[in-house]
Amino acid sequence: MEASAGGGCGAGPPLLLSDGEQQCYSELFARCAGTVSGGPGSGPPEAARVAPGTTTTAAAGPVADLFRASQLPSETLHQITELCGAKRAGYFGPTQFYVALKLIAAAQSGLPVRTESIKCELPLPRFVMSKSDGERRIGNPAELLGTKVQIPYLTTEKNSFKRMDDEDKQETQSPTMSPLASPPSSPPHYQRVSLSHGYSKLRSSTEQMHPAPYEARQPLGQSEGPSSGGPGSKPLRRQASLIRSFSVERELQDNSSNYLDEPWRITEEQREYYVNQFRSLQPDPSSFISGSVAKNFFTKSKLSIPELSYIWELSDADCDGALTLPEFCAAFHLIVARKNGYPLPEGLPPTLQPEYLQAAFPKPKWECALFDSYSESMSANQQPRDLNRMEKTSVKDMADFPAPTQDVTGDDKQALKSTGNEALSKDVSEDPAVNSGLLPPPPALPPRPYPSQSEPVSEGDLHPQLNRAPSQAAESSPAKKDAPHAQPPSKPIRRKFRPENQSTENQEPSTGGTASAATVKPHPTVHKQSSKQKKAIQTAIRKNKEANAVLARLNSELQQQLKEVHQERIALENQLEQLRPVTVL
């Protein structure tokens, strides 16, 4: 997750940058240096990573503008320039530039400007600058810092694109309105970059120029200016056109939505998918998934353990070792985003915060009703199910589910297993075939790629399927509702257990095998067979799930208690130490 930058130029302390920072800095560097390879929006984050070892240097003019836009006092910026080595080296190479950006981030976070400050993880530096920065550079790439910047700024304002102009003028006239009128937005390419958090058009702040400290860099910048002017103009023009295009979009966009949030916003289909997955692990949506259960589940995503560890850190807001539903959705969303190539954010994005998620997505009612009855049955019988119950072959209608004639638990299982438990034996032996057989008849479901990865047959499909998961979720939600017309009463439960089925199918083929000791009736048609297989598997899985859920819940409760006790202990020991006489050797 971290790449070391600055090795190429060899100046300054070794610098560790995360993916997001790397992307951000390389883009900023590209903007300042005008290199083609680092042009904005150029391809996926991995490819767009500008090699730190390039010999390009950033023109001092744009660099100074950038630094000024960070809204730090000039004294601080001076310090930063010195520290990053630009003064020593006489130019802003990639190393110096990155170090400088990191120092800016540190300064904005309130940390002192020192090389030690940049060793830790910092939010990205914030630059309050206008979009016409790019235009300015187009017009005057060779322009230097200092008072001269004021002039091209004003002249390019006239030359700027009309829309920008209007916006500019509006904002200069009413700076107080700027927060409303300037939601940060960017071309779609920027979505992949968690760029600076505050790319807002606060014209008033950008007009506060700090020419004085940067005049000293004029001699430095002079040699860079003309050289970067040529190659720089083309990508800058492209950038400006992008700026223009998205400024058009910006008017149409919701003002409150931040482009930074777009990859981190959970859509409705995704939300449903996550909730279903949650239920497959933990039947009670208001309870939580313990750490070990979640770990097993997320490990299937084939992300590396450090990445998963980091995702967990981000999403487990209360650090209790367990995931509630919103935490789980956040974690799942981060995993999906990561698999799709988005770099992981430094902190949990606001749209993934548990409070936000809880407020934004109330539980759909049909799920509530269904799971209330289910959870009742769960709590009614905490004992692990006896597998022998599955021997009953009578198919109970799913409608009987909430009103069992027998023991509720037995009813659940019977209702699900139907006559399909015989298929379990075949299922066990033909796992891959079963899996593929199961997949076509039910509507395309997102869970499919995720848990089926251990199947050799579908393993190759994992990644493309997972990438399609969000889009499939859209198909799946309407499809779910159409789904088994053949058995309308069983539709909701089948839907519910399909994820369970597929997620735990491979975990418990053995238990399914034992369950199939019951009577086996062959069914001629493939369709019936597959549905029965499904039911049989579902029942077996359900049984184990219930047992697991009980144990998992106990485990998580105990973990929490342990943590609380631990904290109490620390507090008490602290007190004790204060009372104990200090012994000095």
Next chain:
Amino acid sequence: MAMCIVVIAKENYPLYIRSTPTEYTLKFYYMVHTSLDVVDEISAMGKALVYQRELYLGLFYPTEDYKVYGYMTSSKVKFVMVVDSSNTALIFQKLHNSYTDVMCNPFYNPGDRIQSRAFDNTVTLMMIQVC
């Protein structure tokens, strides 16, 4: 200004090392390593939990003197801190809290190196407070 924080596992190998400024790193590691003997000594004295004890090195280094503080958790994970002066109780408490958060992460296996960014941030903040 100089400071070093080390998290040591039960088996006496380091899980996490961080020191500032960086040129003293080797020296700090050495001091921490030698201080492990003292930790063992004290824990062998039969106390249920070594809450906190100081190792004052005094004139060991005539030019500088550091204090080495130790702190052991109930699972025999030790935090050793080398500082020249500070309010160590609070720091150890925060360290311990941060460490517990790391432990709560199911992807963290006890005995692994600590690579949690939250933990890094906590340590950085404390270092900056001290320095």
